[in-house]
Amino acid sequence: MRKALYIFGLLNDADMELLAALGRVRTVPAGAVLIAQSQQLDRLYVLLDGHMEVAVSGIGTVATLGSGEILGEMSFVDSSPTSATVQALDDVRLLDLPRSALEARFAADPGFGMRFFRAVAVFLAERMRNTTARLGYGKDEPMPAGMLEDELDDGLLDNVGIAGERFARLVRLLAER
Template sequence: MSKVLAILGELSDRDIDWMLVNGTRNQISAGTVLICEGKTIDALYIVLDGSLSVSVAALGNREIGKISSGEVLGEMSFVDGRLPSASVRATEECLILSIPREKLTEKLEQDVLFSLRFYRAITKFLSTRLRGTVNRFSQDPDYLLFQDSTTEEPNQPALENSNLAKSRYDWLMQRLSDT
């Protein structure tokens, strides 16, 4: 959960409202492949509920990690324009907020302040993920690359805007349940 809170803490209420209006809430069944390694993805995803498995073809499609509520998916491909380096499959029924790449790109080009907040949020998110991965591998080289977001990351700094981010997440979930 802390991952999505890190992003929501950087965005404004108006930014989140835009994501809700332009995104689509999708219920996906267990076994559904959300992201396929090496294939273009057309959205940025926020996992609202459920669990997913991350695998890599080079390792014989072995599971290398788990994803759960609060994770953001597709952000690396969105930022660097490269194809996904792993596949992500639902291990149970999941609720996902999909924000179309085309709409998000257009918004980023038209709204400089949104762009600033969005990229700052994604940068902090990726930085936290990288620091957590480096820390875990320094302690245990066999550790999963992506860990369930319910697990606390060692030495993770406290969120500066954690109360605001949590209230925004609750607001986002309430808005989605009303639609």
């Protein structure tokens, strides 16, 4: 749910309603591949219920994702082919957000586009910091005073409760359709 905390914490309530209106709920059965590594992806997904496995060719499973995770964000940002395969571990429900619908909305509402891309950028920056730390880069540089290695940013912590409520609201809005 960590991705959702970054993204939903930086969006506003109206943005959540907009995401619900732009996307469609989709069910993926257990064992089905949602995203194949190296494919072109023209959408973004929000995992509403269930679990998915992320695997990279030659490496194996790199993550298991649950409710609230965002899928396809890297390919959404740079339009590159996907870097991993994502497969349903059980029956999952997700919000399918087509790139064309989101891009049309970004053009009509630049404020929404700014908030959306800032949220994705903050998440990707944090992921990069954690990855480089795990690989041993920057070991000679001290952590900021009072900060633990995998601690969330203070600005994000302020929005954790709000982000969780926004995700719950998104799920409720989608259930009403």
